[in-house]
Amino acid sequence: MATTDAGNPRERYRTQVRTEIKKHAWEQIATAGTSALSLNAIAKQMGMSGPALYRYFAGRDDLITELVREAYRSLAETLRTASATGADLAALAHALRAWALEDPQRYFLIYGTPVPGYRAPEDITGISDEIMKTLLDACTELAPDGPATLFTAHLEDHRDWADGHPAPPAALHRALAVWTRLHGVLSLELAGHFTDMGFDPALFFAAELDDLLARPA
Amino acid sequence: MATTDAGNPRERYRTQVRTEIKKHAWEQIATAGTSALSLNAIAKQMGMSGPALYRYFAGRDDLITELVREAYRSLAETLRTASATGADLAALAHALRAWALEDPQRYFLIYGTPVPGYRAPEDITGISDEIMKTLLDACTELAPDGPATLFTAHLEDHRDWADGHPAPPAALHRALAVWTRLHGVLSLELAGHFTDMGFDPALFFAAELDDLLARPA
DNA sequence: GAACCTTCGTTAGAAGTTATAACTCGACGC
């Protein structure tokens, strides 16, 4: 929380209003979805009228981008602290699920339907790199090596995304599998595709996780 | 295409205009995303002004619901014809991927970020049941039985969603795994999370599929 | 202390959206 609140009282007030705006924005998103986010409604809730918000955000897109950044930071921090307290891959996965269930729309803000033209700012991709790094750490720690397959051979030649991480190809593969499989279960659960199906999503998530932990590749 | 075009010329004109509206809507969605869909813009493209569209759709939500229905129907038909031509699970998976790549926003219309309050009409869940049925068929055909696990035991007691399908628990589990894992890879690929990572998404998809085909559980 | 200047919040307004109401016109059945 020790974000740069410069001694300047003007600046301090400014950041405080910004965070209050974002707080209301998160509430709106959580209840009605990102598409229903309205600057006017936020302004009304804060007792000030319309265009005042443009002193704090360049526009709707800028606010949403800031929320995406915040979501990425929150996820990265969640996984970082989990990893720092000696969590293995399984604990990391459960931390991810808990974080996602805490606010499904926040999860979808990161991993949900993209807007065709939109390209995330550079600093955001940096945070996503950190997330990938903690995932790669947990995967290399789990099983240093594994059997070579067609895809691990391909990854050997295309490991730029690992950003110099010393993970062996099998760990790279496992990291990708963890990411996509957990996202597969999680996103469909959060989207409500499992409701009325009868089975327990938590058990299915655990089963997928067990499978990821057990297998060599 | 043999949808009920009643002999009534009035009715025929009506359905033709409806399909033309949907055609323009699909174009808008494909290029700018569902959130950017504008009834006004569609009307302008068709050379008629604004409120005329309300003769054909009750509103924006009604049009989108119809598009969702159409997307579900398209996917169900794609998988049905693939299955009818003797396709196994692998071919089914590749048909799914081809269908998704053909129009990513159409895929996200079904499996993307949900609107918190929204509940799909009854007939749509019916189509989704058919999709699940062809998936279950392919899974039972592939491996009639498999080892009992904790989750298969749970599925044994919660198989209402299979809707009376005679698939053994292992096949139920495999169907769920196929669904969620392929969705995991596909949705992240379509959302652009793999761009700039270097590896080939098609190879990763194939690797996940191979894993799904090889394993007993 | 007085003048200045930056920043905040305001109101007014443009351009866009969904959606409703009321009206006109044309085609079809009798």
Add this chain to the structure above:
DNA sequence: GCGTCGAGTTATAACTTCTAACGAAGGTTC
């Protein structure tokens, strides 16, 4: 021929984002 039904129109309300111009209140500088 005439009535009815439906399609498309304009007008209007109630929204939205966002810009422009203005007033007021704060801190800074002389």
